[in-house]
Amino acid sequence: MADDTITSRPTVPVERVEIDLRTVTEGLRFPEGPVAMPDGSVALVEIARGTLTRVDVATGDTRVVAECGGGPNGAAMGPDGRMYLADNGAFFTWFTDEASGITIPGPTPDEHVGGAIAAVDLMNGTTDLVYTAIDGVRLVAPNDLVADGHGGFWFTDHGVQHGNHPGRPGLCYAKADGSGIWGRAFDCDANNGVGLSPDGSVVYAAETHSGRLFAWDVVAPG
Template identity: 25%
Template sequence: MGMTRRNILSIGGAGLVAVAAGKAWGQNLRYPDPAIEILDPSFAKYRIYASTVEQLASGMRWAEGPAYFPEERYLLVSDIPNNRIMKYDEEDGTFTIFRSPANFANGNTRDKEGRLITCEHSVTRRVVRTEKDGTITVLADAYEGKRLNAPNDVVVKSDGTIWFTDPLFGINGNYEGEPAKPDQATTNVYRIDADGKLAAVITDLINPNGLAFSPDEKELYVVEWKGTPNRSIWSYDIAADGAVSNKTKLVNASDFGALDGFKVDRDGNLWCGYGSNGALSEEPTEIAGRKVYALKGKSEDLDGVMVFNPQGDPIGFIRLPERCGNLTFGGPKGNRLYMASSHSLYALYVETQGAV
């Protein structure tokens, strides 16, 4: 049975359900959508009055790395624990398996020639490119003769250089890959030059995660998973030759929030996946006769997308029923925000476009 706005398409054998237009979780029908919270008046211009958050698909275990392909009008999204990449077709609404197994793929992006770049963050532990004929080209799998840790997120600069983060998440346990000891002494941010040479450009962050460039590409932003005292976004100046300097803290997730993957819009705002960082209270609370170490902050108050202006100040929040791991801009006009969030894929039309 084909997908329509009133039908639900079950994909046999995959344990996956694609849902139409947010019906599965009770999408808000009011305009404007109360899930879109304006934290500063400057964010109001990005909200479209008659646009609401839509749930497009569900059934994943940990959704990550969305990448949009405008020529074919589809979105790819990693389902890491299920070891596959999923495909959402924007024209007919179907949600199908694009690649399985996928070496526990995490971050994905599109290069300037329209080819898929993927971070395989376990087993193979490499960055690869899918050619137009479907063959796989390995771009990086080792640095200075030692295997990479677990490539996580990736971005392509306009000069064709590829930048990616290499934390430990994919080799820390069995859920998102296979346990392994790291070969690299540090968790780095790397750059792949046009000639294929691999350079470690940032080596002092503990588990770098999401990354993105400013619209003019003169700044690189990187999430540090183990920031002090909270998760942080660091800003770096990028020279014309790719040299990195002037490390500056731009954002500090001080409300027990977990910054994750993010994208920058044409005005320089950072649209960041957000949720609880899992930190526990120092003292237990008695709940139903049991002493429980509760979370600091409530997941239902933190799950969604936090938007920061170029100065690092929060200006907007998109509330979601699930923790958002990563996001991207897509759609025919580039103004549809796709949000990969735990089990599901969500979308929202906004009055801006991605910087790339």
């Protein structure tokens, strides 16, 4: 990676476009990380439920693929056919608004010890922990991940915030086979979503608290 310099661009007007929107299913418990599957279904995580769930887009029916526990926060297909999860380790307490029925995340519980990167076998639901630490230091709350097409993936750690975990990386890279994990960007403040440009030459991360989008050049895989 070339450097950690944040790339800034001028603010541009956003044009509102009307689109047709339909509800596919309801009753999910804080869903995130939808992944379009080859059979036309959608796999997603339910953070508050601790599951990887599959949704039949045609019927709206749902099926739990894996009871992951923790707080599965993001999902991406790996090179080995397993679904890789950014697990925040139950980083939030959960509340339900009685008036609206909406599930709302609250403070981090005292018993939270850290998150992990996990992998789910889609055939039998077996969940394996692939990474829990970098150089012996526990991951705080992995949030999102994206495969890079080179046997690895980039992921963000939302739990790394200014002042509470100094020196820990908020953007990381790991090999899907468990052979290596590295911190790549530091001094972040609750990095959230992560994505790659179509050609894989730029990795982007959204920083929640500051409202910023970062961009780093990728000069080689990882």
